[in-house]
Each structure stands twice: as C-alpha cells, then as structure tokens.
Amino acid sequence: MRFGSARLGIIAAGLLCLLSMPGQARDLVIGVEAIDYSPVYGVRDGVFRGAAREILDAFAADKGHRLTFQPLPVKRLYAELNHGGIDLKFPDSPDWQPALRQGRTTAFSKPVINYIDGTIVRREILSVGPEAIHSLGTIAGFTPFAWGERLRSGSVELKENSSFEQLLRQVQTKRIDGAYVNVAVALNTADTLPGLAGTLAFAPQLPHVADSYRLSSVKAPELIAEFDEWLGRNGKLVADIVARTGAEKGVR
Template sequence: MFGILGSANAIAERFIVGAQNLSYFPHYDFESDVDKGVGWAILEAFSDVSGHEFIYVDLPIRRLQMELMKGNVDFVYPDNDRWYNSITSTKDKSFSLPLTHAVTGTIVKKKKAGKGLTAIKNLAMPLGFTPVNWQERVNNGDTLLTSVKDVPQGFALLQQEKVDALDLEYHVAQYSTATLPQYDDVTLDLTLPHNEVSFCISTLAHQDIIDELNGFITSNPELIKEIRARYAITPLSELFDTLVSEQQLAPNEVWTNTVPSAE
C-alpha cells in the first residue's frame, strides 16, 4: 500500500498541468496517447493514491510560465527553482521534490569526442531552450546557435556535420539513437558542458498539492525508484566512470560546471 502525507480530509480535485510540447522521451512526451514518460508516470501514481486528476496540456516552452501566470494552467512541468524566466519569479512559486533527474549535456559524434569547447563552432539546441553554459561563447561569436524544432532534426544536422554538437539530455539521446539507429555513432562528451538537473513540478497557487505530492514521493522511495528504473533513468554518478573510460579522459579533461543550469 502506498503511503502519502497530508490531510486525511483532502478533497480530490482536477488540475491542469502545462507541459513542454517537445518529444523528450523517456522524460516526457505529452503528445503521446500511450506513455507520456517518467514524470507523467510518477504523477499518475500520485493520482491513483490521492484521487487528484491531472490533465496534461502541451504548450510551447516560452508560453508555459505565461499560462501559469494567467491561471490557465495549475502546474508547469518540468520546472526547476534555478531556471530563469522573465514571466514568473521563483520566490512566488512552489516546487515539488524532483520527479526525476536529467543528465543534460552535449552530444557529439564519437570520432569528435574529447576536443573541448573550442571545437564547437555550431551548436544545435531545441527551440525554446536557453544555452546558459554556452552563453558567453554565443555572445562572443565563438559558437553559433542553431535552433531545431525536434530531436530528430538535431540528430540529422549532427550526422550531416552541419553542426558540431547537439545540446541534449543523455537519456533522450539514448532513447533516440535506439529508435533512430542511423544516428547511433554519438556520445555525451564529458569535455563539454554537462549537468545533472532536477525535473520538478511547479505552481503559483497550489502549495497544498505540492505538499501532498512531496509526501507521496518521500513515503514511497522504492516505488519512485522502480518507476525511474522502468524508464532506464540512470544517475550521472553511475554513468560517469563508463563515459570517462570510453572517451579515455584524464580527470583534468572533464568539464567542470560553474554556471547554474537554465531552461
């Protein structure tokens, strides 16, 4: 039996979750009618226990915070209290515990791994994402940013060598190359920017539901672990040694993050 903290008299309600309209599976794909990804699976498990119903509306990334501010959506996913946007303030929002952890990074063709930042003259990135770790190089004209409408387009540009790298989450890259085997000669380059980032759900008006959700997550660690494992979500700490060995890197060659991750 699943445990959950919160009021025994809590009333089951219906809420709208605004979600990024990018296919970013296994983390999320809210256009899917079958499986919307690991974050959705955890919210649905919470729904089963709490009785709350979540309706998912996929929206362009740049509209999510605006619709939250307008009250047209109750929650935004994914969100993170370290991400900046010009619409809502972190201090005004409530954030859940992480539903999952993403390993955001820079994907290159294996033959070009290990060459460092200066080798990346053109970087592909999903439309709506912000290149925080690359911003200085973009501003200086050292790296040109190419926005792509979806992940397959990014891989196609990388394969054709029209870009040098693709800013993409590790597990998304793994899933994509499994379903698009023509693009399987790529790797997460540890000499380039990479971070482990929490994917949380946020709200402006429903702190009580966030508290319930956090209680559910805290009370059911094995269930949360099982759901994440079902989607093959692996912590960076477990991936690191394998990638270092594959890329034959010395410790001082691995990129060190000094900038917060951003949306």
C-alpha cells in the first residue's frame, strides 16, 4: 500500500516537530562545593545561593527541569561525579583535579562565570613585586598554584585560615603580606566588613590565574550541550546576573 503525498507530508512534519522539541524536563541533582564563596556561589544555612544559583535556576525554569543542589566536600564531589551519584557539578574546570577524575570522560560547558585567583594586599603596597611577599595566606584546602615555585623554594611561607574575614584582617593588620584568594569573593567580603572597605586591593602584577567556572557532567553530556545552547541564547541575562551580584568584581 502506498502513502499519498499528503500523508507523507504530515509524517515528515511530525518527525521534524519531534526533532526540534527541547530536551525532556528532568529531575536533576547538581553537586556543589560545601563552602561559602559569595557572591559567586556558596552554601549558607544549608541553601545554595549566589550568581551561579540564579543562572542555573533560570536555565532550569526555561527547560522545565527541577533542580536539587547537593553540597559536598570537594573530593566527595568528584567521586559522586565519576560514579553517577550527581547529574551535574558546579563549579568545574578541565584544569582541576585530574587525579580525581579516574579516567572518566567529563563534558564541560562553555564558560559561565569568569574569575581570577590572585593576591590581595594592603592598598599602600599595591605596586610591590613578588620578592616583597614573604608570607601568603589562603583558605584552608586551597592550593595557590601560581605561587608554586616560591612556595617550594621556601621564599614564601604559606599560612592557612578557614575564614575569609580572618584571612583578610590578617592582611590588613600586617600579620601576612598578602592573601591568595578568589578576587571577587575577597573584595566583596572586604566591602561588607567594618574597617576593611577600601583598604585592600588586587595586585595584578603578582602571580595569579584567570579562568572560568563551568558546569560539568559525566553521566549526562547531553545536558551540557543543552546548557550551552541556552547560554548562547541568554548571554544578556547571564551578564546582568553577574553584574548585579558582583560575581566578577575585580575581573574586568
């Protein structure tokens, strides 16, 4: 039995419709770092907040997905990513923790939020060179790769702190020469603390790393492709969120 041209046309149109439909709405678990990196991202009072949350919520609302954010320590995050315990991870980067990826193929999105990890100093010594830094503070568990050679040689002593506020106050009171941190997070934190606003600054001539936070997945690379397509259509929305929250303060 032969189909008429009209019926073939209807079938073809239906197939095109199916192919052009957006991805199916899903319940998604996004693994996030169990730290407060406000205003970029952070967990406070058990709730994931910040610019990243607003961007991911906007994506999910557009696509019909339902999101659950799962805060976890960094090593546990990679274990869950590798073995499918979470659908997506934020933030991530192809340069981070290759030893923890266990040979798994990871799909990474296009850049979502740009950042600089760099050295914050007292404003009056803003122009100093690396040779003037003898003590460097950082958040506990954070590795200042840009200072690696000087740390290995012993010319710079590394001191860790679990609190952004305490770390920045150590810089202000000259207990350490500088703090190696996310620049936007440090400057926004300083602006909210009594006596710190305007006293500290990012020293761009000192060792630093410029990169971008990305969304990643091992379990569902098709979601990364969907997110990239959404990013391409919603650049202004994302830029507005980043600008309003100060998530790239000191980067541009």
